[in-house]
Amino acid sequence: MRLIADLHVHSKYSRATSRAMTLPVIAEWARIKGIDVVGTGDFTHPAHFAAIIDLLEPAEGGLYTLKEGKGEGPRFILTAEVSNIFSQGGRVRKMHSLLLAPSIEAVQKMNSALGRLGNIKSDGRPIFGFSAQDLLKIVLDASPEAMLIPAHAWTPWFSIFGSKSGFDSIDECFGDLAEHIRAIETGLSSNPEMNWRLSALDNITLISNSDAHSPSKLGREANVFDCAPSYNEITGIIRTKDAKRFLYTVEFYPEEGKYHYDGHRECGVLYSPEESKAADKVCPVCRKGLTVGVMSRVEELSDRPVGYKSPGAIPARQMVPLEEILSEAFEVGPASNKVQKEYRRLTTEAGSEFAILLDMDVAEIARLAGEKVALAVAKVRSGDIGITPGFDGEFGKIRIFGKAEEPRRTGPAQIRLF
Ligand SMILES: [Zn+2]
Ligand SMILES: [Zn+2]
Known part of the structure; x- marks a missing residue:
């Protein structure tokens, strides 16, 4: 059967997240959106985990459902996001990882290990001082079926390939455990096509999720599988990059994401990767460093031309x-x-x-x-639409009818639009 899955969401216990993000409301909105399998989010948080145990019951295949839903309605998959801020190779690294767990028991093991090493109570997306590789060890110790997936892999701050404090490869980040990283989340500001330009990602599955902080944002990106509602089937498809059963991902237009292009928001400067390079990645107005977005970073790490289609690629559908x-x-x-x-x-x-x-x-x-x-x-x-690309934390703007707008700008530099 066709399953639409959104594996990355947050509960009300995460910072800057809507008070409405409770399990019943997430289920209600998953139904409105047409999502069949949705993440619980934030299973590391004690109060949210208590709600998971209290409000959900096991459904088929290691998934869960609302007790009061009488077995109807969307399935929940146990998920969380963790932030690691640590020093590696003489530099400060900051990254977010999405965690998937096969059972309540596996979550209990992970949470007690994480609770010994840091504070899991203050934020639904907890912050730790140890490395992402150490996090992966904890996840695999809790259950070999659990998965760690680098989240929104290209955003400048807090991601594995981020321009500010990321890595240049999965191997550099995870060392001898790198083989356990089977997938990355492309994030709103990048799409699969951009990722196909890196041969290093040929054996990595690209997944897409909403990272919703409020109910109506659920499903703005998603994964469409052909499988039974089952934790092992879903993670099996992701692990093996099964192109027969991973039908496609639903994608935001990446230009609409907050970090697609380079720029400096305070000064209203928006640059394409080429323009940014020509300006030495320095803001022409205030001379501070530009926030280097996803497009430039892909350009830096890619070894293939624009438009290259990676072997075994999973198709993508761009949506608004x-x-x-x-x-x-x-x-x-x-x-x-x-x-x-x-x-x-x-x-x-x-x-x-x-x-x-x-x-x-x-x-x-x-x-x-x-x-x-x-x-x-x-x-x-x-794809017959106009878009002003997002940059330095500002969402891009879509124009379905008519042309893209000139962005607000005070700088002297010329800005070229799509
Ligand atoms: Zn994140
Ligand atoms: Zn500036």
Whole structure:
């Protein structure tokens, strides 16, 4: 069966996360989005882990379901994210890792090991001073079936390949345990195509998740598998990069991510990788170093030209969230009443957001939502849209109708748009 899975979410116990991110609300929104398997998030946090035990019960194949859901509704997979800040090779490194666990027992083992080494209570995404390699040891000691997946692998801060405090390779980060790293999460600011330019990633599976901090952001990226709802099947597909059963990933347009291009937000400077190189990665306004985004970093580490298709690659489908599509079609803000009301009507009638974005044909969408929304979905599916790239923590901006906007800018430098 087709399963849509979003493996990276956060609970209300993580910093800067909505108070609404509880297991029942996550389940409710997974249903609205059309997500079949969703991460619990934050299993390292004692209060959230207590809620997992209290509110969930085992379903099939090592997955869980809400007790009050009577076996219906989305399945939960035990997940967490951990931050490691440590020194390695004479430099400070900062990275985030996504953890997947096969059972409550495995989580208990991990949590008691982690609880001895640092504070797991203060943040749903705990911070430790030991290395990512040591974290991997703890994860594998708890269960050989557990997985560590470097999270949003390219963001400048807090990622394995980040320009600020990352590594140049998986081997450099994980040493003799590197063979246990079978996948990376591409993150919102990069897409699989960009990652295909690194031959070092040919045997690594690229997964995509929302990293949602609020309910409506669930599923903005996701993985689509053809398998039974089962922890071992899902992780087996990820481990072996099984292109028969990993149908595709759902991707944000990477330009829309917060760190796609280089720049300095305070000074309104946005550069493509070439422009940034020409400026020696220095802000022309304040002379501080630019925040080097994902595109430049891929450029630095890649050994293949743009457009190269890696052998055994899993396909990807670029998407724009339905709220943004409606906002464009109606020419009002995504939080407006008009968009919110129509969002609820459409997802109810179609069954879910993914039913509209991924499955429905355009004529059917036109009948349900009108010609303009149908045209917008068609344009998003074919990539016929304008985008101002995100940079230095600022999200990119999508224009489905009309051209991309000139970004706000005070600097003297010329800025070239897509
Ligand atoms: Zn993270
Ligand atoms: Zn500046």
